[in-house]
Amino acid sequence: MAEQHTSRILIYSTSSTGVSPFWREKYERDAKKYWDVFYKRHEDRFFKDRHYLDKEWGHYFSGAGRKVILEVGCGAGNTIFPLVATYPDIFVHACDFSPRAIDLVKAHKDFTENRVSAFVCDLTVDDLSKHILPSSVDIISMMSPEKMPLVLQNIRKVLKPNGYVLFRDYAIGDLAQERFSCKDQKISENFYVRGDGTRAFYFSDEFLTSLFKENGFDVEELGFCCKQVENRSREIVMNRRWLQAVFHFSDGLKPSYTESAVKFDLCQENVEPISSSRNSDQLCQSENGAKELANDLEFDMSEGMAFEMFGISHSSDEIIEVVDAGNWNFKIKVLSKEYQHICKSTGLMLWESARLMASVLAKNPTVVSGKRVLELGCGCGGICSMVSARSAADFVVATDGDAKALDMLTENVASNLEKPFLDKLITKRLEWGNKDHIEAIKELNDDDEGGFEVIIGTDVTYIAEAILPLFATAKELISPNRDDAKDTWKPALILCHILRRVDEPSILSAASKFGFRLVDNWPTTSSSQRSIISSWFSEKSFAECIPTTALNIMYFHREE
DSSP states (O other), X not given: OHHHHHSOXXXXXXXXXXXXXXXXXXXXXXXXXXXXXXXXXXXXXSSXXXXXXXHHHHHHHOSSSOOEEEEESOTTSTTHHHHHHHOTTOEEEEEESOHHHHHHHHHSTTOOTTTEEEEEOOTTTSOGGGTSOTTOEEEEEEOOOSSHHHHHHHHHTTEEEEEEEEEEEEBTTOHHHHHHHTTTOEEETTEEEOTTSOEEEOBOHHHHHHHHHTTTEEEEEEEEEEEEEEETTTTEEEEEEXXXXXXXXXTSOOOTTOXXXXXXXXXXXXXXXXXXXXXXXXXXXXXXXOOOOOSOOOOOOOHHHHHHHHOOOOGGGEEEEEEEETTEEEEEEEEOGGGTTTOSOXXXXXXXXXXXXXXXXXXXXXGTTTSEEEEESOTTTOHXXXXXXXXXXXXXXXXXXXXXXXXXXXXXXXXXXXXXXXXHEEEEEOOTTOHHHHHHHHHTOOSSSOSBSEEEEESOOSOHHHHHHHHHHHHHHBOOOOTTOOGGGSOEEEEEEEXXXXXXXXXXXHHHHTTEEEEEEEXXXXXXXXXXXXXXXXXXGGGGGOOOTTEEEEEEEEOO
Protein backbone atom coordinates (compact mmCIF):
# COMPACT_ATOMS: atom_id res chain seq x y z
CA MET A 1 0.00 0.00 0.00
CA ALA A 2 2.85 2.40 0.85
CA GLU A 3 4.36 1.91 -2.57
CA GLN A 4 1.07 2.87 -4.16
CA HIS A 5 0.96 6.14 -2.22
CA THR A 6 4.50 7.17 -3.05
CA SER A 7 4.44 6.28 -6.72
CA ARG A 8 3.76 8.96 -9.27
CA ILE A 9 0.09 9.67 -9.79
CA LEU A 10 -1.01 10.61 -13.31
CA ILE A 11 -3.57 13.31 -12.64
CA TYR A 12 -3.72 14.72 -16.19
CA SER A 13 -4.09 12.22 -19.01
CA THR A 14 -1.46 12.39 -21.75
CA SER A 15 -3.30 10.18 -24.21
CA SER A 16 -5.07 11.64 -27.23
CA THR A 17 -8.51 10.42 -26.27
CA GLY A 18 -10.37 13.32 -27.84
CA VAL A 19 -13.03 15.53 -26.35
CA SER A 20 -15.14 14.00 -23.58
CA PRO A 21 -18.92 13.58 -24.08
CA PHE A 22 -19.54 16.30 -21.50
CA TRP A 23 -17.53 18.90 -23.43
CA ARG A 24 -18.80 17.65 -26.81
CA GLU A 25 -22.37 18.36 -25.71
CA LYS A 26 -21.35 21.68 -24.17
CA TYR A 27 -19.69 22.86 -27.41
CA GLU A 28 -22.86 22.03 -29.31
CA ARG A 29 -25.18 23.58 -26.76
CA ASP A 30 -23.10 26.74 -26.28
CA ALA A 31 -21.83 27.20 -29.84
CA LYS A 32 -23.47 30.61 -30.16
CA LYS A 33 -21.94 31.74 -26.86
CA TYR A 34 -18.42 30.69 -27.88
CA TRP A 35 -18.67 32.60 -31.16
CA ASP A 36 -20.09 35.62 -29.36
CA VAL A 37 -17.11 35.60 -27.01
CA PHE A 38 -14.83 35.18 -30.04
CA TYR A 39 -16.20 38.32 -31.72
CA LYS A 40 -16.16 40.21 -28.44
CA ARG A 41 -12.42 39.56 -28.14
CA HIS A 42 -11.34 39.92 -31.76
CA GLU A 43 -14.07 42.10 -33.32
CA ASP A 44 -13.15 42.29 -37.04
CA ARG A 45 -9.39 41.81 -36.55
CA PHE A 46 -9.12 38.01 -36.64
CA PHE A 47 -9.35 37.81 -40.45
CA LYS A 48 -8.38 40.40 -42.97
CA ASP A 49 -10.90 41.20 -45.67
CA ARG A 50 -11.30 38.21 -47.99
CA HIS A 51 -10.99 38.92 -51.69
CA TYR A 52 -10.99 35.39 -53.09
CA LEU A 53 -14.68 35.47 -54.09
CA ASP A 54 -14.05 38.26 -56.56
CA LYS A 55 -10.75 36.84 -57.80
CA GLU A 56 -11.90 33.25 -58.29
CA TRP A 57 -15.67 33.56 -58.81
CA GLY A 58 -16.02 37.06 -60.22
CA HIS A 59 -18.06 35.94 -63.24
CA TYR A 60 -20.85 34.76 -60.94
CA PHE A 61 -21.30 38.26 -59.55
CA SER A 62 -21.15 40.21 -62.80
CA GLY A 63 -23.59 40.28 -65.71
CA ALA A 64 -26.94 41.83 -66.49
CA GLY A 65 -29.33 42.63 -63.68
CA ARG A 66 -28.89 43.13 -60.00
CA LYS A 67 -27.51 40.03 -58.28
CA VAL A 68 -28.82 39.10 -54.84
CA ILE A 69 -26.33 37.31 -52.60
CA LEU A 70 -26.69 35.51 -49.30
CA GLU A 71 -23.61 35.12 -47.09
CA VAL A 72 -24.08 32.24 -44.64
CA GLY A 73 -21.99 32.65 -41.50
CA CYS A 74 -20.95 36.19 -42.41
CA GLY A 75 -18.93 36.82 -39.23
CA ALA A 76 -17.77 40.41 -39.00
CA GLY A 77 -18.31 41.03 -42.72
CA ASN A 78 -14.79 40.40 -44.00
CA THR A 79 -16.19 38.82 -47.17
CA ILE A 80 -19.27 40.87 -47.95
CA PHE A 81 -17.80 44.37 -47.82
CA PRO A 82 -15.05 43.70 -50.42
CA LEU A 83 -17.84 42.37 -52.69
CA VAL A 84 -20.03 45.40 -52.10
CA ALA A 85 -17.11 47.69 -52.92
CA THR A 86 -16.29 45.79 -56.13
CA TYR A 87 -19.80 45.25 -57.49
CA PRO A 88 -22.01 48.34 -57.07
CA ASP A 89 -25.14 46.55 -58.33
CA ILE A 90 -25.25 43.62 -55.92
CA PHE A 91 -27.39 43.36 -52.80
CA VAL A 92 -26.18 41.18 -49.92
CA HIS A 93 -28.15 39.38 -47.23
CA ALA A 94 -25.75 38.50 -44.41
CA CYS A 95 -26.62 36.18 -41.55
CA ASP A 96 -24.80 34.70 -38.59
CA PHE A 97 -26.00 33.06 -35.38
CA SER A 98 -23.73 35.31 -33.32
CA PRO A 99 -25.56 38.55 -32.40
CA ARG A 100 -22.23 40.23 -31.75
CA ALA A 101 -21.03 39.39 -35.26
CA ILE A 102 -24.14 41.01 -36.77
CA ASP A 103 -23.58 44.08 -34.59
CA LEU A 104 -20.06 44.33 -36.04
CA VAL A 105 -21.43 44.12 -39.60
CA LYS A 106 -23.92 46.90 -38.91
CA ALA A 107 -21.22 49.03 -37.31
CA HIS A 108 -18.92 48.71 -40.35
CA LYS A 109 -18.16 52.00 -42.08
CA ASP A 110 -19.43 50.66 -45.43
CA PHE A 111 -22.71 49.27 -44.11
CA THR A 112 -25.82 50.76 -45.69
CA GLU A 113 -29.28 49.22 -45.56
CA ASN A 114 -29.82 49.73 -49.29
CA ARG A 115 -26.84 47.45 -50.02
CA VAL A 116 -26.71 45.02 -47.06
CA SER A 117 -29.33 43.35 -44.90
CA ALA A 118 -27.73 41.78 -41.82
CA PHE A 119 -29.68 39.61 -39.41
CA VAL A 120 -29.17 36.99 -36.70
CA CYS A 121 -30.17 33.51 -37.84
CA ASP A 122 -29.40 29.96 -36.73
CA LEU A 123 -29.91 28.05 -39.98
CA THR A 124 -30.34 24.77 -38.14
CA VAL A 125 -33.43 26.14 -36.37
CA ASP A 126 -34.66 29.40 -37.92
CA ASP A 127 -36.53 29.59 -41.23
CA LEU A 128 -34.60 31.66 -43.77
CA SER A 129 -37.73 32.43 -45.76
CA LYS A 130 -38.94 34.58 -42.86
CA HIS A 131 -36.05 36.95 -43.58
CA ILE A 132 -35.66 36.53 -47.36
CA LEU A 133 -38.29 36.01 -50.06
CA PRO A 134 -38.40 32.44 -51.38
CA SER A 135 -36.47 31.79 -54.60
CA SER A 136 -34.99 35.30 -54.61
CA VAL A 137 -31.25 34.71 -54.15
CA ASP A 138 -28.85 34.32 -57.08
CA ILE A 139 -25.72 33.26 -55.15
CA ILE A 140 -25.12 31.82 -51.72
CA SER A 141 -21.62 32.07 -50.28
CA MET A 142 -21.13 29.77 -47.33
CA MET A 143 -18.66 28.27 -44.92
CA SER A 144 -19.39 25.22 -42.79
CA PRO A 145 -21.97 25.47 -40.07
CA GLU A 146 -22.58 22.26 -38.20
CA LYS A 147 -25.70 20.21 -38.97
CA MET A 148 -25.08 20.94 -42.64
CA PRO A 149 -28.06 18.96 -44.04
CA LEU A 150 -30.45 21.23 -42.12
CA VAL A 151 -28.62 24.26 -43.45
CA LEU A 152 -28.78 23.06 -47.05
CA GLN A 153 -32.50 22.38 -46.83
CA ASN A 154 -32.95 25.87 -45.42
CA ILE A 155 -31.05 27.66 -48.16
CA ARG A 156 -32.93 25.74 -50.85
CA LYS A 157 -35.99 27.77 -49.88
CA VAL A 158 -34.45 31.10 -50.93
CA LEU A 159 -32.13 30.11 -53.79
CA LYS A 160 -33.33 30.81 -57.32
CA PRO A 161 -33.74 27.75 -59.58
CA ASN A 162 -30.69 28.83 -61.57
CA GLY A 163 -28.76 30.12 -58.55
CA TYR A 164 -25.42 28.90 -57.19
CA VAL A 165 -23.90 27.92 -53.88
CA LEU A 166 -20.26 28.96 -53.58
CA PHE A 167 -18.42 26.97 -50.95
CA ARG A 168 -14.95 27.26 -49.46
CA ASP A 169 -13.70 25.75 -46.22
CA TYR A 170 -10.81 23.82 -44.67
CA ALA A 171 -9.81 20.54 -46.33
CA ILE A 172 -8.45 17.38 -44.78
CA GLY A 173 -4.67 17.43 -44.53
CA ASP A 174 -4.55 21.11 -43.60
CA LEU A 175 -1.77 22.06 -41.22
CA ALA A 176 -4.21 23.13 -38.51
CA GLN A 177 -5.83 19.69 -38.57
CA GLU A 178 -2.43 18.08 -38.13
CA ARG A 179 -1.81 20.30 -35.13
CA PHE A 180 -5.20 19.42 -33.63
CA SER A 181 -4.46 15.71 -34.11
CA CYS A 182 -1.58 15.97 -31.65
CA LYS A 183 -3.90 17.26 -28.91
CA ASP A 184 -7.10 16.13 -27.20
CA GLN A 185 -9.23 18.41 -29.37
CA LYS A 186 -10.95 15.89 -31.64
CA ILE A 187 -14.74 15.84 -31.37
CA SER A 188 -15.40 13.32 -34.15
CA GLU A 189 -13.97 12.38 -37.54
CA ASN A 190 -12.35 15.50 -39.05
CA PHE A 191 -14.16 17.67 -36.49
CA TYR A 192 -12.15 19.57 -33.85
CA VAL A 193 -12.50 22.24 -31.19
CA ARG A 194 -10.19 25.22 -31.07
CA GLY A 195 -8.73 26.60 -27.89
CA ASP A 196 -11.46 29.23 -27.58
CA GLY A 197 -14.34 26.73 -27.85
CA THR A 198 -15.21 27.42 -31.49
CA ARG A 199 -15.13 24.42 -33.80
CA ALA A 200 -13.67 23.55 -37.20
CA PHE A 201 -14.53 20.78 -39.67
CA TYR A 202 -12.10 19.56 -42.35
CA PHE A 203 -13.80 18.43 -45.56
CA SER A 204 -12.89 15.76 -48.08
CA ASP A 205 -14.17 16.14 -51.64
CA GLU A 206 -16.07 12.84 -51.34
CA PHE A 207 -17.84 13.95 -48.15
CA LEU A 208 -18.74 17.36 -49.54
CA THR A 209 -20.02 16.02 -52.87
CA SER A 210 -22.12 13.36 -51.17
CA LEU A 211 -23.51 15.87 -48.68
CA PHE A 212 -24.73 18.24 -51.40
CA LYS A 213 -26.02 15.50 -53.71
CA GLU A 214 -28.09 14.00 -50.91
CA ASN A 215 -29.71 17.39 -50.44
CA GLY A 216 -30.54 18.07 -54.09
CA PHE A 217 -27.43 19.80 -55.48
CA ASP A 218 -25.06 18.94 -58.32
CA VAL A 219 -21.39 19.85 -58.61
CA GLU A 220 -20.42 22.70 -60.90
CA GLU A 221 -16.80 23.08 -59.77
CA LEU A 222 -14.74 21.28 -57.16
CA GLY A 223 -11.09 21.53 -56.21
CA PHE A 224 -8.47 21.88 -53.54
CA CYS A 225 -6.66 25.14 -52.94
CA CYS A 226 -3.22 24.64 -51.41
CA LYS A 227 -1.12 27.51 -50.12
CA GLN A 228 2.35 27.46 -48.69
CA VAL A 229 3.08 30.10 -46.08
CA GLU A 230 6.40 30.85 -44.44
CA ASN A 231 7.15 32.50 -41.13
CA ARG A 232 10.74 33.52 -41.68
CA SER A 233 11.37 34.69 -38.14
CA ARG A 234 10.55 31.19 -36.89
CA GLU A 235 11.93 29.40 -39.97
CA ILE A 236 8.64 27.54 -40.41
CA VAL A 237 6.94 26.72 -43.71
CA MET A 238 3.30 25.70 -43.45
CA ASN A 239 0.95 24.07 -45.93
CA ARG A 240 -2.71 25.11 -45.86
CA ARG A 241 -5.51 23.32 -47.70
CA TRP A 242 -9.02 24.48 -48.57
CA LEU A 243 -11.80 22.76 -50.46
CA GLN A 244 -13.48 25.07 -52.93
CA ALA A 245 -16.66 24.24 -54.83
CA VAL A 246 -19.69 25.55 -56.71
CA PHE A 247 -23.07 23.78 -56.61
CA HIS A 248 -26.45 24.26 -58.28
CA PHE A 249 -29.88 22.64 -58.00
CA SER A 250 -30.12 19.15 -59.40
CA ASP A 251 -33.44 20.15 -61.00
CA GLY A 252 -32.31 23.64 -61.91
CA LEU A 253 -31.33 25.16 -65.23
CA LYS A 254 -27.95 23.96 -66.39
CA PRO A 255 -25.69 26.87 -67.49
CA SER A 256 -24.85 26.66 -71.19
CA TYR A 257 -21.13 27.27 -70.83
CA THR A 258 -20.48 24.20 -68.68
CA GLU A 259 -20.68 20.72 -70.15
CA SER A 260 -19.63 18.84 -67.03
CA ALA A 261 -18.37 19.37 -63.56
CA VAL A 262 -14.80 20.60 -63.50
CA LYS A 263 -12.49 19.18 -60.87
CA PHE A 264 -9.29 21.14 -60.31
CA ASP A 265 -6.44 21.34 -57.84
CA LEU A 266 -4.74 24.54 -56.82
CA CYS A 267 -1.44 23.43 -55.42
CA GLN A 268 2.03 24.63 -54.61
CA GLU A 269 4.76 23.64 -57.06
CA ASN A 270 8.45 24.47 -56.72
CA VAL A 271 8.08 27.97 -55.37
CA GLU A 272 10.70 29.96 -53.57
CA PRO A 273 10.27 30.58 -49.82
CA ILE A 274 7.66 33.25 -49.23
CA SER A 275 6.84 35.65 -46.46
CA SER A 276 3.85 35.30 -44.18
CA SER A 277 1.96 37.94 -46.10
CA ARG A 278 2.33 36.38 -49.55
CA ASN A 279 1.33 33.13 -51.18
CA SER A 280 1.75 31.27 -54.43
CA ASP A 281 -0.96 29.21 -56.13
CA GLN A 282 -0.74 27.17 -59.28
CA LEU A 283 -3.29 25.10 -61.09
CA CYS A 284 -2.54 21.44 -61.74
CA GLN A 285 -3.93 19.70 -64.78
CA SER A 286 -6.67 17.19 -64.07
CA GLU A 287 -8.16 14.48 -66.21
CA ASN A 288 -11.46 16.36 -66.33
CA GLY A 289 -9.97 19.43 -67.92
CA ALA A 290 -7.77 22.44 -67.29
CA LYS A 291 -8.43 25.76 -65.69
CA GLU A 292 -6.08 28.74 -65.55
CA LEU A 293 -5.59 30.59 -62.30
CA ALA A 294 -3.54 33.73 -61.83
CA ASN A 295 -0.52 33.31 -59.61
CA ASP A 296 -1.07 36.54 -57.71
CA LEU A 297 -3.90 35.67 -55.35
CA GLU A 298 -3.74 37.63 -52.14
CA PHE A 299 -3.40 35.61 -48.97
CA ASP A 300 -5.48 36.91 -46.08
CA MET A 301 -3.01 36.86 -43.20
CA SER A 302 -4.10 38.21 -39.84
CA GLU A 303 -3.24 37.72 -36.19
CA GLY A 304 -5.85 34.96 -36.02
CA MET A 305 -4.54 33.12 -39.05
CA ALA A 306 -1.00 33.39 -37.74
CA PHE A 307 -2.08 31.87 -34.46
CA GLU A 308 -3.85 28.98 -36.15
CA MET A 309 -0.98 28.24 -38.53
CA PHE A 310 2.12 28.94 -36.50
CA GLY A 311 0.93 28.35 -32.98
CA ILE A 312 1.81 31.92 -32.01
CA SER A 313 -0.11 32.52 -28.84
CA HIS A 314 -2.31 35.58 -28.63
CA SER A 315 -1.39 37.86 -25.80
CA SER A 316 -5.11 37.88 -25.02
CA ASP A 317 -5.02 34.14 -24.24
CA GLU A 318 -3.05 35.06 -21.13
CA ILE A 319 -4.85 37.67 -19.10
CA ILE A 320 -4.01 39.69 -16.00
CA GLU A 321 -6.37 39.18 -13.08
CA VAL A 322 -6.27 41.68 -10.25
CA VAL A 323 -6.68 40.09 -6.82
CA ASP A 324 -7.71 42.35 -3.95
CA ALA A 325 -6.45 40.74 -0.73
CA GLY A 326 -6.90 43.15 2.11
CA ASN A 327 -4.25 45.84 1.93
CA TRP A 328 -2.56 44.26 -1.08
CA ASN A 329 -3.41 44.02 -4.75
CA PHE A 330 -1.80 41.32 -6.85
CA LYS A 331 -1.67 41.34 -10.64
CA ILE A 332 -1.61 37.70 -11.68
CA LYS A 333 -0.95 36.46 -15.20
CA VAL A 334 -3.17 33.46 -15.90
CA LEU A 335 -4.68 31.58 -18.79
CA SER A 336 -8.22 32.69 -19.56
CA LYS A 337 -10.81 30.29 -18.11
CA GLU A 338 -12.39 29.78 -21.52
CA TYR A 339 -9.37 27.58 -22.37
CA GLN A 340 -9.88 25.14 -19.50
CA HIS A 341 -11.44 22.52 -21.81
CA ILE A 342 -8.18 21.87 -23.67
CA CYS A 343 -5.71 22.82 -20.96
CA LYS A 344 -3.97 19.87 -19.31
CA SER A 345 -3.43 21.78 -16.09
CA THR A 346 -6.16 23.67 -14.27
CA GLY A 347 -3.28 25.34 -12.43
CA LEU A 348 -2.93 27.83 -15.27
CA MET A 349 -6.09 29.55 -14.10
CA LEU A 350 -7.14 31.33 -10.92
CA TRP A 351 -10.02 29.78 -9.01
CA GLU A 352 -12.50 31.15 -6.47
CA SER A 353 -11.13 29.09 -3.59
CA ALA A 354 -7.68 30.67 -3.94
CA ARG A 355 -9.23 34.15 -3.88
CA LEU A 356 -11.19 33.36 -0.73
CA MET A 357 -8.26 31.79 1.11
CA ALA A 358 -5.95 34.66 0.18
CA SER A 359 -8.48 37.13 1.60
CA VAL A 360 -8.79 35.04 4.79
CA LEU A 361 -5.03 35.05 5.32
CA ALA A 362 -4.74 38.77 4.58
CA LYS A 363 -7.41 39.61 7.17
CA ASN A 364 -6.15 37.02 9.66
CA PRO A 365 -2.32 37.16 9.48
CA THR A 366 -1.97 35.21 12.77
CA VAL A 367 -2.93 32.05 10.86
CA VAL A 368 0.53 32.05 9.26
CA SER A 369 2.55 34.66 11.20
CA GLY A 370 5.86 33.25 12.45
CA LYS A 371 5.12 29.84 10.88
CA ARG A 372 6.52 27.73 8.09
CA VAL A 373 3.92 27.54 5.30
CA LEU A 374 3.57 25.07 2.44
CA GLU A 375 1.04 25.51 -0.36
CA LEU A 376 0.11 22.36 -2.30
CA GLY A 377 -1.03 22.64 -5.92
CA CYS A 378 -0.91 26.42 -5.91
CA GLY A 379 -0.91 26.68 -9.70
CA CYS A 380 0.41 29.72 -11.52
CA GLY A 381 -1.13 32.25 -9.11
CA GLY A 382 0.35 31.40 -5.73
CA ILE A 383 -1.65 34.19 -4.13
CA CYS A 384 -2.04 32.35 -0.80
CA SER A 385 1.73 31.90 -0.65
CA MET A 386 2.37 35.55 -1.47
CA VAL A 387 -0.11 36.73 1.15
CA SER A 388 1.57 34.41 3.67
CA ALA A 389 4.96 35.90 2.87
CA ARG A 390 3.57 39.41 3.40
CA SER A 391 1.81 38.29 6.60
CA ALA A 392 5.06 37.67 8.46
CA ALA A 393 5.26 33.94 7.77
CA ASP A 394 8.69 32.66 8.68
CA PHE A 395 9.19 30.68 5.48
CA VAL A 396 6.90 29.84 2.50
CA VAL A 397 7.17 27.15 -0.17
CA ALA A 398 4.74 27.33 -3.10
CA THR A 399 4.47 24.06 -5.03
CA ASP A 400 2.79 22.56 -8.08
CA GLY A 401 3.33 19.47 -10.19
CA ASP A 402 2.92 21.18 -13.57
CA ALA A 403 6.02 22.70 -15.19
CA LYS A 404 4.14 25.39 -17.12
CA ALA A 405 2.25 26.43 -13.99
CA LEU A 406 5.55 26.71 -12.10
CA ASP A 407 7.05 28.90 -14.82
CA MET A 408 4.11 31.30 -14.64
CA LEU A 409 4.14 31.12 -10.84
CA THR A 410 7.78 32.18 -10.72
CA GLU A 411 6.99 35.09 -13.03
CA ASN A 412 3.98 36.16 -10.96
CA VAL A 413 5.92 35.99 -7.69
CA ALA A 414 8.75 38.07 -9.10
CA SER A 415 6.38 40.73 -10.43
CA ASN A 416 4.29 41.01 -7.23
CA LEU A 417 6.76 40.65 -4.34
CA GLU A 418 9.76 42.70 -3.41
CA LYS A 419 12.45 42.16 -0.82
CA PRO A 420 12.35 41.10 1.99
CA PHE A 421 9.09 39.23 1.22
CA LEU A 422 10.53 37.83 -1.98
CA ASP A 423 13.36 36.18 -0.04
CA LYS A 424 10.87 34.31 2.13
CA LEU A 425 9.11 32.52 -0.74
CA ILE A 426 10.48 29.59 -2.72
CA THR A 427 8.73 27.90 -5.65
CA LYS A 428 9.28 24.18 -6.03
CA ARG A 429 7.93 21.32 -8.09
CA LEU A 430 5.99 18.74 -6.08
CA GLU A 431 4.02 15.83 -7.48
CA TRP A 432 2.03 14.33 -4.66
CA GLY A 433 3.40 10.98 -3.60
CA ASN A 434 6.72 11.49 -5.38
CA LYS A 435 9.45 10.50 -2.87
CA ASP A 436 12.21 12.53 -4.52
CA HIS A 437 10.09 15.67 -4.62
CA ILE A 438 9.02 15.24 -1.00
CA GLU A 439 12.61 14.80 0.16
CA ALA A 440 13.65 17.90 -1.78
CA ILE A 441 10.96 19.91 0.05
CA LYS A 442 12.10 18.54 3.43
CA GLU A 443 15.67 19.64 2.74
CA LEU A 444 14.46 23.24 2.41
CA ASN A 445 13.46 23.25 6.08
CA ASP A 446 16.24 24.29 8.49
CA ASP A 447 14.29 23.34 11.60
CA ASP A 448 15.61 20.21 13.34
CA GLU A 449 12.10 18.82 13.71
CA GLY A 450 11.31 19.75 10.12
CA GLY A 451 7.89 20.08 8.62
CA PHE A 452 5.46 22.90 8.11
CA GLU A 453 3.09 24.32 10.69
CA VAL A 454 0.56 25.32 8.03
CA ILE A 455 -0.19 23.44 4.81
CA ILE A 456 -2.70 25.05 2.44
CA GLY A 457 -4.49 23.58 -0.55
CA THR A 458 -7.12 25.39 -2.64
CA ASP A 459 -9.27 23.42 -5.10
CA VAL A 460 -7.00 20.38 -4.88
CA THR A 461 -9.71 17.81 -4.12
CA TYR A 462 -11.50 17.57 -7.47
CA ILE A 463 -9.84 14.36 -8.76
CA ALA A 464 -10.64 11.18 -6.82
CA GLU A 465 -7.36 9.46 -7.69
CA ALA A 466 -5.36 12.35 -6.26
CA ILE A 467 -6.95 12.44 -2.78
CA LEU A 468 -4.88 9.65 -1.19
CA PRO A 469 -1.56 11.00 -2.58
CA LEU A 470 -2.56 14.46 -1.35
CA PHE A 471 -2.96 13.34 2.26
CA ALA A 472 0.06 11.02 2.03
CA THR A 473 2.19 13.99 0.97
CA ALA A 474 0.74 16.24 3.66
CA LYS A 475 1.55 13.59 6.28
CA GLU A 476 5.19 13.54 5.20
CA LEU A 477 5.57 17.31 5.26
CA ILE A 478 3.47 18.54 8.19
CA SER A 479 5.29 19.48 11.37
CA PRO A 480 4.86 17.18 14.41
CA ASN A 481 2.56 18.29 17.21
CA ARG A 482 3.80 19.95 20.39
CA ASP A 483 2.08 18.76 23.55
CA ASP A 484 1.69 22.27 24.96
CA ALA A 485 0.32 23.81 21.76
CA LYS A 486 -3.17 25.28 21.67
CA ASP A 487 -5.50 24.23 18.85
CA THR A 488 -4.83 27.42 16.90
CA TRP A 489 -1.08 26.77 17.09
CA LYS A 490 -1.09 23.10 16.31
CA PRO A 491 0.15 22.27 12.81
CA ALA A 492 -2.83 22.42 10.46
CA LEU A 493 -3.83 21.29 6.99
CA ILE A 494 -6.33 23.76 5.53
CA LEU A 495 -8.29 22.83 2.41
CA CYS A 496 -10.54 25.30 0.64
CA HIS A 497 -12.63 24.05 -2.27
CA ILE A 498 -15.91 23.64 -4.04
CA LEU A 499 -17.03 20.03 -3.72
CA ARG A 500 -17.15 18.68 -7.26
CA ARG A 501 -16.38 15.09 -8.25
CA VAL A 502 -15.21 14.09 -4.75
CA ASP A 503 -17.69 14.35 -1.87
CA GLU A 504 -16.90 15.19 1.75
CA PRO A 505 -17.15 11.61 3.12
CA SER A 506 -14.54 10.46 0.60
CA ILE A 507 -12.21 13.28 1.65
CA LEU A 508 -12.66 12.47 5.35
CA SER A 509 -12.08 8.76 4.73
CA ALA A 510 -8.80 9.48 2.93
CA ALA A 511 -7.75 11.93 5.66
CA SER A 512 -8.28 9.39 8.43
CA LYS A 513 -6.12 6.81 6.66
CA PHE A 514 -3.16 9.14 7.11
CA GLY A 515 -3.96 10.29 10.63
CA PHE A 516 -5.71 13.57 9.88
CA ARG A 517 -8.71 14.56 12.00
CA LEU A 518 -11.24 17.18 10.92
CA VAL A 519 -11.24 19.87 13.60
CA ASP A 520 -13.45 22.43 11.91
CA ASN A 521 -15.57 22.73 8.79
CA TRP A 522 -16.97 25.94 7.36
CA PRO A 523 -19.73 26.85 6.78
CA THR A 524 -21.37 23.68 8.18
CA THR A 525 -20.10 23.95 11.78
CA SER A 526 -22.96 23.96 14.28
CA SER A 527 -23.49 27.13 16.30
CA SER A 528 -22.84 25.29 19.58
CA GLN A 529 -19.38 24.23 18.47
CA ARG A 530 -16.40 26.55 18.94
CA SER A 531 -15.17 27.33 15.45
CA ILE A 532 -11.64 28.28 14.46
CA ILE A 533 -12.70 29.14 10.92
CA SER A 534 -15.75 31.23 11.86
CA SER A 535 -13.47 33.57 13.82
CA TRP A 536 -11.75 34.39 10.53
CA PHE A 537 -15.04 35.79 9.20
CA SER A 538 -15.89 37.97 12.19
CA GLU A 539 -15.88 41.18 10.17
CA LYS A 540 -19.31 41.96 8.70
CA SER A 541 -17.71 43.35 5.57
CA PHE A 542 -15.99 40.02 4.92
CA ALA A 543 -19.08 38.65 3.16
CA GLU A 544 -18.02 40.68 0.12
CA CYS A 545 -14.86 38.56 -0.13
CA ILE A 546 -16.78 35.30 -0.55
CA PRO A 547 -17.11 34.77 -4.32
CA THR A 548 -19.62 31.90 -4.07
CA THR A 549 -21.61 30.23 -1.32
CA ALA A 550 -20.56 26.81 -2.66
CA LEU A 551 -17.08 27.20 -1.13
CA ASN A 552 -16.02 25.02 1.81
CA ILE A 553 -13.04 25.18 4.18
CA MET A 554 -11.85 22.07 6.04
CA TYR A 555 -9.38 22.42 8.93
CA PHE A 556 -7.39 19.29 9.89
CA HIS A 557 -4.96 18.38 12.66
CA ARG A 558 -2.55 15.49 12.44
CA GLU A 559 -3.07 12.87 15.14
CA GLU A 560 0.14 11.28 16.42
